[in-house]
Amino acid sequence: MPLRPDRSLTVQWLVAALALLGVLGLMPFLAGRMIALLVIGVLLGVTLFHATFGFASAYRVAILRRESAGVRAQLWMVALATVLFAPALATGSMFGQAVGGAVAPVGWQVAIGAFVFGVGMQLGGGCGSGTLYTAGGGNPRMGVTLLAFIAGSFWASLHMGWWQTLPGIPGVSLGHTLGWPQAVALQLAMLGVAGWWLKRRDGVSAPQARRHRVWQGPWPLMAGAVALAVLNLATLALAGHPWSITWAFTLWGAKAASWVGWDAATAPFWQGGFQQAALAGSVLTDTTSVMDIGLLLGAMLAAALAGRYAANRRFSGRAVMAAAVGGLLMGYGARIAFGCNIGAFVSGVASTSVHGWLWIACAIPGTVLGIWLRPKFGLVNERPQATGGDR
Secondary structure, three states, X not given: OOOOOOOOHHHHHHHHHHHHHHHHHHHHHOOXXXXXXXXXXXXXXHHHHHOOOOOHHHHHHHHHHOOOHHHHHHHHHHHHHHHHHHHHHHXXXXXXXXXXXXXOOEEXXXXXXXXXXXXXXXXXXXXXXXXXXXXXXXOHHHHHHHHHHHHHHHHHHOOHHHHOOOOEEOOOEXXXXXXXXXXXXXXXXXXXXXXXXXXXXXXXXXXXXXXXXXXXXXXXXXXXXHHHHHHHHHHHHHHOOOOOOOHHHHHHHHHHHHHOOOOHHHOXXXXXXXXXXXXXXXXXXXXXXXXXXXXXXXXXXXXXXXXXXXXXXXXXXXHHHHHHHHHHHHHHHHHHOOOOHHHHHHXXXXXXXXXXXXXXXXXXXXXXXXXXXXXXXXOOOOOOOOOOOOO
């Protein structure tokens, strides 16, 4: 059943106030760099919500209705991020800080994980970023997806040792292999050809006249694409790595498991130095966690200021089951594939990592299967209210 925002100004302003208090209340517990990353997360949430910039429904609409505006906006975002990242990744530093791209191994675990993620994305109703911003916008079903996403991410971490025994090769950066000018030119050509083909195959649809407002939205998809690419660059400069989403979910799941008696010593994945430090420390010292929290709060704030915070709690049992199954599949798939649509595809391809290209090539067939499975859970495959948004 579609969500209907509570139009009561009192409710909307109360939600906006809570979101602002959440952001301001976190700041005293954060160091200077983390405060900046929290703000970037908030801006990401605002941008995603107002541009309804998601992957799940964008692919569904492109496949079923031949309307690819949402997908083509994503290609533009990746192309712009590729150009913006290249100078920093070529030198290995930005404003005096060491930076590195989202480069990961290439192999069967990435292919399988991306395929599983594609299936889950359609059942869960959102991608990595889409789950966060729609949950922040008040969608209760997406809250179920998020909890299952966290559980699936942690579950996959317990099996990482086995997945890493599958055939594969170390990470490959086209920038370092071919040279950065050549790699950027190659990627821009590939993204351009993909965009041209999508535009050529699109059906004829009547243009929609929409009034774009800064605080109430909606924002044009291309404005969202540009803003997200620039914010990804800001993340690279401050965090030392591009925008990512799902590592935080794995960490949150592990912390929850520890509270109920799970022993990290039993899981090889959690014996790494980085993992042990993250598990022992506060989530407020983890850059991805802080940005994810900011994204949730930013989406919550944007929804409330637009008068569109949706607090309707009515949904079917089958829809809840789809959210749970989809979230588990996305969490598991993202962990074994070294990221989701953001960390593996967007940031991976923008870093000229071959694993990012493999990820999207395998996620699309998974998406097709997920679309076929949706009606079996009572989910409709009709066009959502705004192209590009996740539902």
